[in-house]
Amino acid sequence: MSTSDYLRYLRAVKGGPTPQDIETATGVPAGAYRQIEQRYRAQGTEEELASLAAYFEVPAEELTSRVEWTRKALSAALVEAAEQDAPIQLALRSGQMVTGKVQWSDLGAALLQMEDGQEVVVQRHMVDRWQIVGA
Amino acid sequence: MALDLWQLRRQKRMTIEELARTAGVHPALIKAYELGERSIPERDLERLASALEIDVEEIKELSDPPPRGPSRPAAPSPLEGDAPRPRYDSGSRYDSGSGSRYDSGSGSRYDSGSGSRYDSGSGSRYDSGRPSYGRSDSGRSGYGSSEGRSSYGGGEAGRSGYGEGRSGYGGGEAGRSGYGSSNYGRGYGDRPAPRYDSERPAPRYDSDRGPARPPRPDYRPDRPDQPDRMERRPERPLRKPGGLKRRPQVAPARPSQLEHLKILLQQLDMSGDDLLRLAGKPLSMLNRREASHLLTTCQEMLTERKPERPKGKRQRPYLPESVDEHELVYLTQVQLDESPLHLTLFNGTTLEGTLQGFSPYALTLATNSGDEITVQKLAIAFYQVKPSPAQEAADQDGES
Numbered sequence: 001m002s003t004s005d006y007l008r009y010l011r012a013v014k015g016g017p018t019p020q021d022i023e024t025a026t027g028v029p030a031g032a033y034r035q036i037e038q039r040y041r042a043q044g045t046e047e048e049l050a051s052l053a054a055y056f057e058v059p060a061e062e063l064t065s066r067v068e069w070t071r072k073a074l075s076a077a078l079v080e081a082a083e084q085d086a087p088i089q090l091a092l093r094s095g096q097m098v099t100g101k102v103q104w105s106d107l108g109a110a111l112l113q114m115e116d117g118q119e120v121v122v123q124r125h126m127v128d129r130w131q132i133v134g135a
Numbered sequence: 136m137a138l139d140l141w142q143l144r145r146q147k148r149m150t151i152e153e154l155a156r157t158a159g160v161h162p163a164l165i166k167a168y169e170l171g172e173r174s175i176p177e178r179d180l181e182r183l184a185s186a187l188e189i190d191v192e193e194i195k196e197l198s199d200p201p202p203r204g205p206s207r208p209a210a211p212s213p214l215e216g217d218a219p220r221p222r223y224d225s226g227s228r229y230d231s232g233s234g235s236r237y238d239s240g241s242g243s244r245y246d247s248g249s250g251s252r253y254d255s256g257s258g259s260r261y262d263s264g265r266p267s268y269g270r271s272d273s274g275r276s277g278y279g280s281s282e283g284r285s286s287y288g289g290g291e292a293g294r295s296g297y298g299e300g301r302s303g304y305g306g307g308e309a310g311r312s313g314y315g316s317s318n319y320g321r322g323y324g325d326r327p328a329p330r331y332d333s334e335r336p337a338p339r340y341d342s343d344r345g346p347a348r349p350p351r352p353d354y355r356p357d358r359p360d361q362p363d364r365m366e367r368r369p370e371r372p373l374r375k376p377g378g379l380k381r382r383p384q385v386a387p388a389r390p391s392q393l394e395h396l397k398i399l400l401q402q403l404d405m406s407g408d409d410l411l412r413l414a415g416k417p418l419s420m421l422n423r424r425e426a427s428h429l430l431t432t433c434q435e436m437l438t439e440r441k442p443e444r445p446k447g448k449r450q451r452p453y454l455p456e457s458v459d460e461h462e463l464v465y466l467t468q469v470q471l472d473e474s475p476l477h478l479t480l481f482n483g484t485t486l487e488g489t490l491q492g493f494s495p496y497a498l499t500l501a502t503n504s505g506d507e508i509t510v511q512k513l514a515i516a517f518y519q520v521k522p523s524p525a526q527e528a529a530d531q532d533g534e535s
Contacts, residue, residue: 009481012513094481094516104461108495108512111465121465122517126481 002074003044003066005125007037010056026051040071066128074127078105081132088112090122091129098122099133139198141169143187158186170200388426393418396426399433403440466493469520476500478510478518486510 011017017025019033026033028048036044036052044052046064053060081088082102089099090112098120100112109121138146144154151169155162160179167173168183174197175183184191396418400410407417414421414429421429469476470490478486478500488500491507498518499509 009513012511092516094479094483096479096516098517104465106461109462111461118519120517120519121462123512123515125513126516 002070002125003042003049003063004037004039004071006063006066007033007052007056009125010058011037014056022052022055026055028052040075042067042070069129071124074124074130075105077130077132078102078110084132087115087133089131089133090127092122092126093128094126137193137195139169139195139201140165140175140183141198141201143189143194144169147187149187154183154186158182169198171198385422385424388418388421388423392423392426392430393421396430396433399430399437403433403436466490466498472520474520474522476518477521479516480510480514481516 011022019037020030022028023030023033026048028051032044032048033052036048044063044067049063049067050060053063077088082105085101087099087101089097090110091097098112098114100114100120103111103113103119105111105124108125109123111119111121113119144151147154149157151162151165154160155165158165158179160182164173164179165183168175168179175194177191180191180194180196184194187194403409405413411417413432414425416425470493473489475487476490476498478498480486486500486502486508488502488508490498491501492499496513497509497511498515499507501507
């Protein structure tokens with residue numbers, strides 16, 4: 001799960017404060033929170049992420065450790081796995097591991113075909129880490 | 136005491152062009168004002184007075200034409216010459232009927248009573264009969280000879296004259312000023328006529344060009360809804376002195392252009408020699424226009440090298456975010472098949488039901504108990520389609 005997705009999740013858990021509310025409460029520059037949450041690339045400085053982590057009452061590492069695992073990076077991995085016809089292992093935030101070959105992937109989800117032939121649609125925002133098997 | 140515009144202008148030693156430039160009034164208009172062809176409207180009066188640095192009251196609204204210079208020949212009296220004059224041929228109508236006439240009740244006129252006329256009531260012609268500009272057959276001056284009702288000059292015989300006292304365009308049999316019997320031209324007959332006597336040479340339009348066209352009235356009977364043409368014409372901004380601007384030199388190429396060029400040249404595997412051959416000079420010597428041209432050339436070369444993409448759907452291998460239809464297609468099929476869907480949420484909870492509907496952000500399931508539940512995708516970790524028990528049984532029967 002990218003920092004963006006995790007922040008979106010945290011905001012939903014907190015009751016859905018608006019980005020403006022969060023920026024006012026944390027002192028993050030206007031528009032910065034929206035950038036961090038919506039952009040697909042790495043966004044936000046360490047100070048901003050630290051103040052956001054304090055606002056959402058989570059350890060700062062929860063946000064900073066996800067900075068490099070962006071949506072773009074997951075997209076590239078899914079495309080690479082599909083092109084190589086190699087299985088990809090997805091570690092979900094719920095603690096489960098799903099491994100399979102990518103059938104398709106789009107903005108919100110990816111369909112993996114597991115070894116037993118079953119298909120599973122994984123929501124991308126739930127993916128914490130990933131690895132192409134055999135890579 | 137008010138003076139003519141040309142007098143005031145000459146007093147200030149200004150040319151018409153200078154006055155026009157200063158006052159913001161078109162030179163042709165100023166010329167018309169000075170010749171007395173047009174009266175000066177209040178707006179222009181103020182501008183001209185300001186340009187001449189005088190009061191508005193000092194300018195006559197309707198100027199007398201300026202005296203002609205000695206170099207110009209004086210107008211010969213129409214009574215003197217038998218020389219052939221250009222004939223106003225028939226064709227278009229200048230006037231019609233007995234309504235609008237250029238006539239004067241008394242004083243000088245451009246026509247003799249029984250002589251020429253510009254038009255007759257029934258015909259479309261400037262002239263009829265035996266036209267002559269000079270002396271007519273009857274010994275009187277006129278533009279033609281006929282018996283017409285609508286005449287440029289007077290209707291009655293024997294009253295025409297070219298230079299007697301006051302002249303006017305208006306009048307008519309009853310001697311009223313105006314275009315015939317109408318009121319539109321009132322005033323043309325009242326104003327002092329240009330003098331053609333010995334005191335002052337006649338204006339050149341009399342001798343050089345034949346009869347002057349009567350001044351255009353502000354109100355045009357044929358176009359009552361339109362203002363005068365001169366009034367309608369928008370004023371053009373006057374060109375500032377100083378001549379033509381020098382064309383600026385083309386600026387050197389932007390750094391971004393050079394960077395872009397370097398990338399393109401790298402993609403084209405082009406060396407410095409190739410670049411010199413292509414551009415004729417090194418990158419650092421390029422100006423902005425040359426760089427732009429070179430960029431276009433390089434991009435075209437790059438396009439030629441790349442294999443053509445298959446037409447149809449746009450391919451974005453690394454931007455699946457731009458495609459949001461795989462899941463839509465998948466869920467549509469699941470909904471149509473009414474296959475049971477198993478959802479696993481972020482906290483490990485599972486839900487099962489048939490898909491009733493979905494959006495980019497939520498799924499609605501009908502559970503086995505008959506309840507409908509909508510789950511936000513944000514809470515879903517993954518979902519699977521599992522065969523229904525009946526389908527599983529059928530599959531097992533098939534296997535056995």
